[in-house]
């Protein structure tokens with residue numbers, strides 16, 4: 001029971017590590033996912049192809065493999081970065097593929113005629129997407145993106161295996177200190193729950209907001 | 215008429231996969247002219263309309279607007295589309311925007327007008343189509359006829375050189391058809407160049423300068439309305455007219 005109070009700072013660091021990974025990787029995933037979704041809807045063939053390859057490769061590669069590729073692969077090409085940054089890259093890129101597909105599914109719920117009307121008024125591809133299609137896709141896109149980011153928070157545990165400070169990794173140290181495995185994991189689970197429920201809450205608020213806007 | 219051609223199609227061919235939907239279509243629309251396109255369902259009327267502002271690409275032939283070839287996808291095409299307004303069968307009003315915003319959106323985004331200027335002009339246009347009092351509603355709160363009139367105001371807000379109408383009254387309940395046709399008649403009287411796909415013969419007779427009859431992706435007849443309706447030359451047209459006249 002006192003495993004938490006005794007090791008407050010260890011937990012704290014692990015918890016903040018996971019929060020940090022989740023926040024930065026989420027931002028990266030949202031930006032990249034957005035860009036890739038725009039690519040995949042673009043009237044330019046080469047962009048569409050790039051987006052398709054990006055999504056196909058990342059969505060179908062095990063995340064652990066991606067971590068290996070980034071953490072062990074990039075340094076071979078002279079790219080040396082802090083482990084945390086590597087982890088953010090791996091998690092963000094991986095998740096961007098799912099964000100992209102959620103956005104695309106949302107875009108597909110908007111009737112074709114909406115985009116056609118905008119284009120026939122002389123609006124550019126970006127204006128059409130930004131002012132007409134995405135605002136209408138947004139509502140249906142919020143819940144799946146929320147789930148995707150919750151999955152990201154949990155997936156961040158893999159980074160612990162690659163010497164990144166994060167929540168799950170704290171169990172090793174605690175185990176060595178002789179604390180019971182059950183309570184250790186209960187507190188760790190609670191930490192994840194705090195993060196995922198926060199994400200859930202944020203997305204519920206977003207959904208309410210945008211639900212009223214129509 | 216047709217002294218000053220605004221739209222010209224020369225030997226246009228269009229395929230959807232292996233389906234040949236426009237077959238050597240040639241058509242000229244002069245400035246200020248109102249051309250009605252009629253023909254059986256599936257004859258390629260919508261495709262023809264959509265090809266003129268390049269919502270559909272063509273495989274061969276030439277389409278010019280104001281003497282210039284249709285540009286490739288990009289800035290130049292967007293600029294051309296501001297000159298070629300389009301009104302759709304299903305209205306396609308922006309569902310998440312008010313009526314006023316629907317009309318003002320493109321002037322603000324594309325023409326870079328100030329919101330206040332755009333809104334002032336939008337209200338004038340809404341007044342012209344008889345909807346000044348509906349400006350703050352959302353499209354879903356309007357009847358079909360009202361939505362289509364908003365769509366016309368929205369197209370007019372860009373001051374286009376020509377308006378394309380693809381069956382603008384086909385999705386409407388009968389009692390709403392006339393309010394839309396009346397707006398279109400007024401536009402015709404004001405000298406707007408219009409290409410109108412419609413089966414409304416009253417409109418064709420009263421407002422059109424020419425009727426183009428299409429069947430199976432070809433232009434079969436292209437003549438003055440009265441001539442066409444009273445003495446169609448082709449068997450296809452006679453057959454088609456007998457069908458739409460009997461109900």
Ligand SMILES: Nc1ncnc2c1ncn2[C@@H]1O[C@H](COP(=O)(O)OP(=O)(O)O)[C@@H](O)[C@H]1O
Nearest residue numbers: 230233235253254255256257258259260261262
């Ligand atoms: N996007 C599309 N993909 C494949 N075939 C299409 C598409 N749009 C129309 N068609 C086909 O092309 C032909 C012409 O269609 P359309 O121009 O809509 O005719 P109309 O407007 O005269 O009824 C029809 O056979 C139709 O089924």
Ligand SMILES: [Mg+2]
Nearest residue numbers: 259260261381
């Ligand atoms: Mg049609």
